[in-house]
Amino acid sequence: MTDRTLVALDVNGQRYEVAAPPHHTLLEVLREECGLTGTKHGCELGECGACTVLIDGAPVYSCLTLALESQGHEITTVEGLATGNELHPLQTAFAEEGAAQCGYCTPGILLAAKALLDRNPRPDRAQMAEAISGNLCRCTGYTAIYEAIDRAAAAARSK
Amino acid sequence: MPSARVVKNRTEFEGKIYEELALVQGADIPAWSADAELRHVGRSRLRVDGPQRVSGRARYTTDLMLPGMLHARVVRSPHPHARVIRVDAKRALALAGVRSVVDRTSAPELFDEEVHYVGAPVAVVVGETEEIAADAAHLVEIEYESLPFVVDLEEAIADRTRVQRKESYSRGDARRGFREADIVVDARYTTSTQLHNCLEPHGAVAQWDGERLTLWESTQAMFDVRKGVAKAIRARLDDVRVICDYMGGGFGSKLGHGHYSEIAAVLAKRLGRPIRCVMDRREENLVTGNRSATVQRVRVGATKDGKLTALEHVAWSGTGTEDGWVASTTGPSNGLYEVANVRSEQFLVLTNTGPFSAFRAPGYVEGTFALESAMDELADKLALDPLALRRKNYAKLDPQSGKHYSLKRLDQCYSRGAELAGWSRRKAGGTAGRHAYLRRGMGVSTQVWGGGGGPPAYATIHLNADGTAIVRAGLQDIGSGTKTAIAQIAAEELSLPLERVRLSIGETDAPYGPASGGSMTTASLGPAVRLAAVDVRRQLLEVAAGLMEVRASEIHLTDGHAVAGRGGKKLALDEVFSKLQNYTVIGRGSRHPNPEDVRLRSFGAHFAEVEVDIRTGAVRVLKIVAVHQIGRIVNPLNAKSQVEGGVTQALGYAVSEGRVLDRLSGHVMNANLEDYKIPTVKDVPDIVVEFVPDLDRRANNLGGIGLGEPPIIPTAAAIANAVANACGARVRTLPITPARVLEALRR
Numbered sequence: 001m002t003d004r005t006l007v008a009l010d011v012n013g014q015r016y017e018v019a020a021p022p023h024h025t026l027l028e029v030l031r032e033e034c035g036l037t038g039t040k041h042g043c044e045l046g047e048c049g050a051c052t053v054l055i056d057g058a059p060v061y062s063c064l065t066l067a068l069e070s071q072g073h074e075i076t077t078v079e080g081l082a083t084g085n086e087l088h089p090l091q092t093a094f095a096e097e098g099a100a101q102c103g104y105c106t107p108g109i110l111l112a113a114k115a116l117l118d119r120n121p122r123p124d125r126a127q128m129a130e131a132i133s134g135n136l137c138r139c140t141g142y143t144a145i146y147e148a149i150d151r152a153a154a155a156a157r158s159k
Numbered sequence: 160m161p162s163a164r165v166v167k168n169r170t171e172f173e174g175k176i177y178e179e180l181a182l183v184q185g186a187d188i189p190a191w192s193a194d195a196e197l198r199h200v201g202r203s204r205l206r207v208d209g210p211q212r213v214s215g216r217a218r219y220t221t222d223l224m225l226p227g228m229l230h231a232r233v234v235r236s237p238h239p240h241a242r243v244i245r246v247d248a249k250r251a252l253a254l255a256g257v258r259s260v261v262d263r264t265s266a267p268e269l270f271d272e273e274v275h276y277v278g279a280p281v282a283v284v285v286g287e288t289e290e291i292a293a294d295a296a297h298l299v300e301i302e303y304e305s306l307p308f309v310v311d312l313e314e315a316i317a318d319r320t321r322v323q324r325k326e327s328y329s330r331g332d333a334r335r336g337f338r339e340a341d342i343v344v345d346a347r348y349t350t351s352t353q354l355h356n357c358l359e360p361h362g363a364v365a366q367w368d369g370e371r372l373t374l375w376e377s378t379q380a381m382f383d384v385r386k387g388v389a390k391a392i393r394a395r396l397d398d399v400r401v402i403c404d405y406m407g408g409g410f411g412s413k414l415g416h417g418h419y420s421e422i423a424a425v426l427a428k429r430l431g432r433p434i435r436c437v438m439d440r441r442e443e444n445l446v447t448g449n450r451s452a453t454v455q456r457v458r459v460g461a462t463k464d465g466k467l468t469a470l471e472h473v474a475w476s477g478t479g480t481e482d483g484w485v486a487s488t489t490g491p492s493n494g495l496y497e498v499a500n501v502r503s504e505q506f507l508v509l510t511n512t513g514p515f516s517a518f519r520a521p522g523y524v525e526g527t528f529a530l531e532s533a534m535d536e537l538a539d540k541l542a543l544d545p546l547a548l549r550r551k552n553y554a555k556l557d558p559q560s561g562k563h564y565s566l567k568r569l570d571q572c573y574s575r576g577a578e579l580a581g582w583s584r585r586k587a588g589g590t591a592g593r594h595a596y597l598r599r600g601m602g603v604s605t606q607v608w609g610g611g612g613g614p615p616a617y618a619t620i621h622l623n624a625d626g627t628a629i630v631r632a633g634l635q636d637i638g639s640g641t642k643t644a645i646a647q648i649a650a651e652e653l654s655l656p657l658e659r660v661r662l663s664i665g666e667t668d669a670p671y672g673p674a675s676g677g678s679m680t681t682a683s684l685g686p687a688v689r690l691a692a693v694d695v696r697r698q699l700l701e702v703a704a705g706l707m708e709v710r711a712s713e714i715h716l717t718d719g720h721a722v723a724g725r726g727g728k729k730l731a732l733d734e735v736f737s738k739l740q741n742y743t744v745i746g747r748g749s750r751h752p753n754p755e756d757v758r759l760r761s762f763g764a765h766f767a768e769v770e771v772d773i774r775t776g777a778v779r780v781l782k783i784v785a786v787h788q789i790g791r792i793v794n795p796l797n798a799k800s801q802v803e804g805g806v807t808q809a810l811g812y813a814v815s816e817g818r819v820l821d822r823l824s825g826h827v828m829n830a831n832l833e834d835y836k837i838p839t840v841k842d843v844p845d846i847v848v849e850f851v852p853d854l855d856r857r858a859n860n861l862g863g864i865g866l867g868e869p870p871i872i873p874t875a876a877a878i879a880n881a882v883a884n885a886c887g888a889r890v891r892t893l894p895i896t897p898a899r900v901l902e903a904l905r906r
Binding site: 031077091094 | 839
């Protein structure tokens with residue numbers, strides 16, 4: 001069995017100290033050691049975007065990021081979007097626009113969209129497309145996803 | 160209790176008609192009328208499981224981590240055809256954490272001696288972690304004897320031993336019809352192998368408790384998985400419980416149990432520990448099914464004024480190593496147009512590639528591309544508007560059975576679609592773009608499909624002591640929102656708010672329910688759920704009538720109250736049984752047979768607008784207008800989403816998707832999402848969705864049929880026709896790549 005090393009991760013404002021093989025990706029450690037399975041495994045090749053998480057606010061493919069490299073940074077996963085049982089405006093908008101058919105790509109897209117809205121509260125379609133162009137969706141198509149991001153941005157601005 | 164009986168029924172599933180006996184109970188009721196005041200059905204409602212899906216709480220099969228769980232990794236053949244001589248697992252077994260390696264010798268039920276495609280299973284390694292199993296899989300040494308193979312479809316068609324005639328159809332006399340024709344289009348079309356690439360990989364997790372096997376699987380058909388797995392481990396149906404709470408896409412590739420289900424089940428029983436067997440992305444592209452590549456020849460004859468005299472369609476579908484069935488590629492030609500003389504043949508062609516499977520409207524997607532391209536070529540030759548040609552050959556009756564349709568509003572799909580697309584702006588020869596090298600064009604194509612559903616499907620509803628209801632049904636939600644539709648139907652008939660109706664679905668200890676396939680889940684199960692709710696209501700009213708001292712027929716349910724007459728006595732539902740401590744009102748419903756005298760089919764029309772760069776051949780799809788007719792829409796929000804998703808998948812099929820095989824090695828060259836191009840957000844056009852509002856009241860007690868597959872059917876031909884209109888490039892091969900456009904421009 002592979003030697004394990006101690007990894008300390010700051011995920012969604014909480015500290016996780018787990019033992020994992022040093023070459024394991026952030027995706028593997030989040031899912032298998034931290035029990036945070038909201039981050040999805042789609043290809044483990046950096047192609048589909050289902051594993052997208054935020055590191056210090058920027059979207060990354062967690063399947064191409066080593067857990068060890070992520071120490072000392074703020075990691076946000078889909079589980080960290082809601083406040084208690086209150087959904088993040090993006091989550092509400094995705095539910096309301098029917099932007100999640102099977103929902104498997106949704107966690108990754110939500111985080112990519114959050115990174116966009118955090119730095120640009122009034123994105124146009126081209127900027128939205130750029131932001132989520134690294135995330136594949138096979139059921140919903142992307143139309144409802146645009147509409148959901150639009151709606152969430154409007155909701156955030158009107159607050 | 161309602162009496163049970165066996166009835167004859169006819170169901171259309173994936174383009175084929177099945178006549179089967181079905182057990183039903185009680186009697187059916189008529190569909191809601193057009194002026195019925197419905198509070199849930201027909202209204203956009205949020206997904207009942209929306210919060211779970213957006214919060215990361217939805218648990219998919221791939222997310223399952225059971226205590227003591229082992230991981231299975233399949234060792235696959237690198238040869239397209241070979242005999243397995245010897246499997247040596249010594250080095251693999253020596254790796255720490257490896258618990259078992261099985262091959263044909265130790266598990267003959269899981270492996271064949273001969274492998275017939277690259278990726279065929281040869282052995283399975285079981286380890287404490289996924290990584291250990293994967294590492295050990297590389298250490299299994301296998302000796303093969305290489306055998307001859309063919310992976311190329313055209314090459315296989317030339318080899319008679321690989322070709323089987325599976326279906327043929329004729330009416331009238333095609334030969335005479337062609338003699339009567341003034342103009343004949345005779346064209347050959349080819350389509351690529353499309354790979355499903357569900358975002359959630361195929362997989363299963365099995366746990367054996369010494370008596371019973373529990374299998375979690377990402378599946379569209381829990382009951383078929385149960386049957387297949389029970390057979391694999393030689394168990395009874397009740398020995399196996401299949402669970403599918405959430406699944407990440409299927410599109411036809413998750414109908415029936417997989418090899419992974421057998422591996423998980425057999426090894427869980429053998430090793431006494433839970434087994435997880437989940438595919439990786441490469442395996443998704445090699446072994447979990449695909450849409451058949453096709454070669455098709457279509458001949459259409461017509462008089463000078465555009466009346467069809469004959470139609471001939473011959474299709475060869477590459478099924479890989481799948482030797483059982485073939486998708487109905489010629490179905491659209493057999494049934495779409497009013498033409499007296501038709502002849503079609505459907506051939507299955509075996510190649511040494513991964514087996515095909517159903518893929519969203521299998522056959523009809525491929526066949527519609529050929530037929531509707533040929534119709535456009537005919538319109539061009541006749542100098543007729545393509546829409547006018549289609550209207551001229553409009554079938555008022557079903558051309559195959561001679562029966563009326565339960566509903567056909569294709570004419571409205573054409574008119575409304577033309578309006579939304581601005582079809583009057585279309586010009587023969589296309590229009591100019593912003594630059595001289597950009598050409599714009601428009602194209603149209605038609606969709607026909609079944610999706611009427613049918614029995615068997617059953618549901619029970621339990622009404623609790625606090626006036627909440629639980630719907631229990633053998634349903635898995637593929638992601639389309641069936642679950643929400645079912646809740647809406649139950650809430651409607653129970654006069655309850657949607658949030659007081661909970662679903663208990665996603666496992667096989669429930670009454671039998673249909674697969675999530677063939678566009679028929681809601682149309683099959685929905686009517687049974689409605690009847691179960693009616694049964695609950697009847698019992699409630701009987702008791703309430705006694706308490707209120709009126710006849711049951713004089714009261715009705717509104718807003719959680721039993722109400723006598725207009726403005727009469729009111730009784731809250733939770734008061735009806737208030738003297739009882741605990742109780743359950745159990746309602747039962749079953750799906751009744753389809754009407755015999757009419758044909759149930761859905762129709763639609765897609766209009767595409769494209770821009771072609773004639774320097775590079777690049778096609779940009781600007782807009783797709785999709786107008787469909789399925790009768791009643793249970794949830795407009797989900798219906799719209801279903802169409803947008805179908806169009807997007809069709810867009811990939813039309814312009815970018817296609818498996819690439821190396822003829823010499825038999826390997827798939829693009830078995831990943833980098834080289835196999837599914838549409839990204841930047842590729843999608845403006846998609847305009849509309850539905851014909853008319854109800855299909857003859858179809859079933861909901862008044863509507865299925866929508867899952869129709870939106871993917873006509874798009875590719877609409878795009879091909881728009882490209883031809885834009886710049887004169889008739890591309891008869893999918894996908895429509897820049898190279899193919901340039902080649903067509905040079906012709």
